[in-house]
Amino acid sequence: MARLAIGVDFGGTKVLASVVDVDTGKVHGTGKKKTAATDGPDELMQRIYGVARKAVEKSGAEMSEMTGICVGIAGQVDTERGILVGTANLSRSVVNLEMARLLREEFGIPAIIRNDVQIAAAGERAFGAGRGVDDFVVIFVGTGIGGGIVRSGELIQGAAGNAGELGHTTIDANGRICGCGGRGHLEAYASRTGMTRALWGEVRRGRASVITELLPDVNPADPAVPPIKSGVLQKAIDRDDPVVREVIEEGGHFLGLGLANVVNFLNPTRIILGGGVIEAVDAFFEAAVRETRKYALTYAGEEVEIVRAGLGDFSGVVGAAVLAAEAAEAT
C-alpha cells in the first residue's frame, strides 16, 4: 500500500497542500488558497485546515490513511516544539502559535512544522534537482528569498531553526530597508518585492515602461503596491522594455553577490534556484549565474553547478510530506 502524507507550503501569497506518495514523490491531490498579509492566527489555521482537507478529498483517500502532516511556513520556526515563533510576511499578531498541536487536534494524525525553504530543500533532495548530491544549497526567490542547506545528506536547521536565511544577509550596510526591519538585506534587492519597488520607483521618476501598460490599474505611488507576477516581468522583457530589463539585471546582480558569498563560505557542489521569477524570467536566472561566477573565488565559482529546481511549485509540498512521514515513523 502507498505511504501517503500531507505536505503544506504556506507562502507569502498562497498556501498549497498536497497528498504525496512519499516513496515515489507522486502527488495524489492538491488544494490551494490565496493568503492575506492581514491574516491573524485563526485565519491562518483555517486556511491550512481547508487546503489540507481539499487535498485529501481530491486524492480519494481518507484522513486516517495519512502517515502525518507537515506545514512549511515562511518565518521563524521552533521545530522541536512545533511552534511558529514569528513571521515577517503575515500579521504581527501571528507569534508563538502552537501549530503542530493545533494540527494534531484538528486531524488526529502526527504533525510537525518547518521553515518553508527547508521543506523545499527536502523535496529537491528526495525527488528533484538534489538527487544524488550530498552537498547543495537551495535558494527560492519569491516575495522574499529563502535558502536551505543540505550538508553530507542532512538538512541543516541551525540552533534556532534559521539556517539558510540568505534573504536576510547584508549586501549593503547602508542600503534599503528590508521587510524584516533590517538594512541592506539581499531580499530588499533581489526578491520580487524588492524588484517591484525598484521598478515602480523608476516609473515614478518619470521613466517610460511597458509595465504601466501591462498593469494599468496599479498606482506606482501606492506604498502597498503588490509584487509584480513573474509572467508579467517576462512579458515586459519580451517586449524589450529597458527599465524592466535593467531592474531584472540589477536583481540578478545582487542575487549573484549573495550566492558568491554562499559559494565562498560553504563551497557547495550545487546551487538549486527556484521560485516563479527564476522559472519564468531567463534573464534573471542567467544574470544570477554569471554574477555568482564573477564574484566567487575563482575555482569554487567555476566548479559550482547552478541549476533550476526540478519540482517547480511542488518542491515544498513534496518535501514537507517526506519530512512528515520520516518524523511520524521516528516516534
Ligand SMILES: [Zn+2]
Ligand atoms: Zn531582512
